Amino acid sequence: MFAAILENVRKTCPLIHNITNYVTVNDCANIVLACGASPIMADDKEEVEEITTICSGLNINIGTLNSRTIASMLLAGKKANALNHPVILDPVGAGASRLRTETAYQLLEEVKFAVIRGNISEIKTLASGSGTTKGVDADVADKATEENLDEVVAFAKAFAEKTGAVVAITGAIDIVADKEKAYCIRNGHPMMSSITGTGCQLSAMTAAFVTANPDHPLEAAAAAVCAMGLAGEIAHERLTPLDGNSTYRNYIIDAIYHLSPEQLEKGANYEMR
Amino acid sequence: MFAAILENVRKTCPLIHNITNYVTVNDCANIVLACGASPIMADDKEEVEEITTICSGLNINIGTLNSRTIASMLLAGKKANALNHPVILDPVGAGASRLRTETAYQLLEEVKFAVIRGNISEIKTLASGSGTTKGVDADVADKATEENLDEVVAFAKAFAEKTGAVVAITGAIDIVADKEKAYCIRNGHPMMSSITGTGCQLSAMTAAFVTANPDHPLEAAAAAVCAMGLAGEIAHERLTPLDGNSTYRNYIIDAIYHLSPEQLEKGANYEMR
Amino acid sequence: MFAAILENVRKTCPLIHNITNYVTVNDCANIVLACGASPIMADDKEEVEEITTICSGLNINIGTLNSRTIASMLLAGKKANALNHPVILDPVGAGASRLRTETAYQLLEEVKFAVIRGNISEIKTLASGSGTTKGVDADVADKATEENLDEVVAFAKAFAEKTGAVVAITGAIDIVADKEKAYCIRNGHPMMSSITGTGCQLSAMTAAFVTANPDHPLEAAAAAVCAMGLAGEIAHERLTPLDGNSTYRNYIIDAIYHLSPEQLEKGANYEMR
Numbered sequence: 129m130f131a132a133i134l135e136n137v138r139k140t141c142p143l144i145h146n147i148t149n150y151v152t153v154n155d156c157a158n159i160v161l162a163c164g165a166s167p168i169m170a171d172d173k174e175e176v177e178e179i180t181t182i183c184s185g186l187n188i189n190i191g192t193l194n195s196r197t198i199a200s201m202l203l204a205g206k207k208a209n210a211l212n213h214p215v216i217l218d219p220v221g222a223g224a225s226r227l228r229t230e231t232a233y234q235l236l237e238e239v240k241f242a243v244i245r246g247n248i249s250e251i252k253t254l255a256s257g258s259g260t261t262k263g264v265d266a267d268v269a270d271k272a273t274e275e276n277l278d279e280v281v282a283f284a285k286a287f288a289e290k291t292g293a294v295v296a297i298t299g300a301i302d303i304v305a306d307k308e309k310a311y312c313i314r315n316g317h318p319m320m321s322s323i324t325g326t327g328c329q330l331s332a333m334t335a336a337f338v339t340a341n342p343d344h345p346l347e348a349a350a351a352a353v354c355a356m357g358l359a360g361e362i363a364h365e366r367l368t369p370l371d372g373n374s375t376y377r378n379y380i381i382d383a384i385y386h387l388s389p390e391q392l393e394k395g396a397n398y399e400m401r
Numbered sequence: 402m403f404a405a406i407l408e409n410v411r412k413t414c415p416l417i418h419n420i421t422n423y424v425t426v427n428d429c430a431n432i433v434l435a436c437g438a439s440p441i442m443a444d445d446k447e448e449v450e451e452i453t454t455i456c457s458g459l460n461i462n463i464g465t466l467n468s469r470t471i472a473s474m475l476l477a478g479k480k481a482n483a484l485n486h487p488v489i490l491d492p493v494g495a496g497a498s499r500l501r502t503e504t505a506y507q508l509l510e511e512v513k514f515a516v517i518r519g520n521i522s523e524i525k526t527l528a529s530g531s532g533t534t535k536g537v538d539a540d541v542a543d544k545a546t547e548e549n550l551d552e553v554v555a556f557a558k559a560f561a562e563k564t565g566a567v568v569a570i571t572g573a574i575d576i577v578a579d580k581e582k583a584y585c586i587r588n589g590h591p592m593m594s595s596i597t598g599t600g601c602q603l604s605a606m607t608a609a610f611v612t613a614n615p616d617h618p619l620e621a622a623a624a625a626v627c628a629m630g631l632a633g634e635i636a637h638e639r640l641t642p643l644d645g646n647s648t649y650r651n652y653i654i655d656a657i658y659h660l661s662p663e664q665l666e667k668g669a670n671y672e673m674r
Numbered sequence: 675m676f677a678a679i680l681e682n683v684r685k686t687c688p689l690i691h692n693i694t695n696y697v698t699v700n701d702c703a704n705i706v707l708a709c710g711a712s713p714i715m716a717d718d719k720e721e722v723e724e725i726t727t728i729c730s731g732l733n734i735n736i737g738t739l740n741s742r743t744i745a746s747m748l749l750a751g752k753k754a755n756a757l758n759h760p761v762i763l764d765p766v767g768a769g770a771s772r773l774r775t776e777t778a779y780q781l782l783e784e785v786k787f788a789v790i791r792g793n794i795s796e797i798k799t800l801a802s803g804s805g806t807t808k809g810v811d812a813d814v815a816d817k818a819t820e821e822n823l824d825e826v827v828a829f830a831k832a833f834a835e836k837t838g839a840v841v842a843i844t845g846a847i848d849i850v851a852d853k854e855k856a857y858c859i860r861n862g863h864p865m866m867s868s869i870t871g872t873g874c875q876l877s878a879m880t881a882a883f884v885t886a887n888p889d890h891p892l893e894a895a896a897a898a899v900c901a902m903g904l905a906g907e908i909a910h911e912r913l914t915p916l917d918g919n920s921t922y923r924n925y926i927i928d929a930i931y932h933l934s935p936e937q938l939e940k941g942a943n944y945e946m947r
Contacts, residue, residue: 149715151699151700152700152703191715192715192716193721194717194742195718196742221716224714224725225724225725227720227724322931324704324707324713325700369932370925370929370932372928372929372931373704373931374925374928375924378924
């Protein structure tokens, strides 16, 4: 199925509106292009609703947040909801400051997300705080390991049920879950953590995958996570002894550019739980 | 003549003030350096007039526009006009939102541009809307092809006459025109569209070329467009099977860095209409 | 000693808060990762104090300054001082506009810096203007050469004494001084000036080095300057005839990623004055 999902991205070339941080924005734009979609970056409240309207999907990333862009995120998110466009949330740094945590909560209250993607600490922050009556038990470990995988999967499913979103928790093992099913993904390479913004890039690409496959958000998000990890593997194999994290960054985007549907189907390394 | 134009950039090393978007700004700075000029990025209204004053040319790019930077663009543009510095406009996304369209109109009203560079849809937006008494017929096709080239050329010349600017419409075939003459340029490679910001980079480099050749804005803008396309060709030849859009981006800037005046003179592929 | 300094960065992996410009921010993040530390970028006044609190060091860079971020720099700087975290100042463009010059002065008045790193023109601007009673004689040449090196060293030491900071003046010869001792460093390659942001990257990396070696700010800053220059040398040796400034940029970060403590110890090229 992942082959068809990637084919749909390449066939429909969806236009993705990104409200994102200024640290990794260029890599986000290039990876969206690499996978076959088109990016638009726009974050002013005077234009975000119009920009979202001409797009098919929206990616909201709260890194380098500021008061000007928070309003834009809310406006664009609500507009995308009204238009039935999928909206992706990347809660970068939720838990690191009140501004980020509270903005993430507010976004969860006011916008319906198709996918929420973050590391386990960010997702735990969201789960423990947002809403109080039906709180999810966020008392899971700080890392998904073979030992606690069932526990993290249960947590992801519970948070997916609560939010109605597909929940993607990325780390050494990635979990992509809706309330019933979870993909446990073992693609990727540890060196990816030495590059800034692989998470942001994945969120932007997830927006493209989910937008091109609106009836299969769980599978599309899982396919995006596998694609990113697989690109990390392919790119790592290309590295020569003097290549470091900067060349690796380029090669990962290159690998997405060349990733064939068959390669993704065959290389995706996951189990369902 | 293009050889001399590039030599002038390398000889005078003009300092170029850029007010530009945060998506492609790093690549813009690096390509300005690659061609032999120097970039300064500054967008706060408290400083843009001073920064423009110490520079020799100004590049205004309206991607990721916001209310803070619009005021800065107007201030810097007027200051550059007063100082007789060439000003380049890249109307990124004009037509995609009222904010961008109206900002582009306002800039056209209040600032005199040496060059306006955009894709055909952006330029059509500017032509159809700005000013009403002497409107240019913007009812041209959405793409310059061999079939409609004369029509697009006529449109570019008319808009050049109306604005007093050199008009550069980039696409598969690039047209660079003043009111009398048009360069129709066939350099470049289709894969350039899979990189974010080649247009922004070209506008920044055009500012450098035009600033270093103040008496020949048409030829300087055409030389910049040829240089960018030629760099796209040279860089594409270097690509190995695993290289994708990210490596291609690096190689294009590298190709500008090494582009010799003779190479540009010989490789420029254009006809006059 | 430089070997131990780099080892400490890799061992302690300090978290570095960066308030920096949007031009070179991605490269700054990647070089901080390359040297073994971790970056966080955050510039909103609502969160900078919290972010600084969870970090161990702070890097303030005034490129693409605006009124929103100036307040954040002051808040974060004071908080970092209260927490005894080292704070690095990169006064990008001080002297080029009143906004930058006065912001740099205000930062020097209100925040205590561990290291101030800039080119000679920026440092001269700071030295001549900030405070008036005990002004440093900033009437040094515009470039450190073999001929005027003693004079520039004396100037750096005087400004270090006045500010209590380690002063790093980078150029063809780099000077890193406290009030008593100065490292005169001859690493690096002239082609580094054809890349945007090598100075910004160095400041971010200096923050990592000084934070991981709190008792040796002079040696840590000198080690960072040597590391950057050495990376420039190593990266330059890798360049093939078609590689230009964009590939060079990647290779420099790659070289930092692979730089071993022994390589730094052996390759550092300096004398004390």
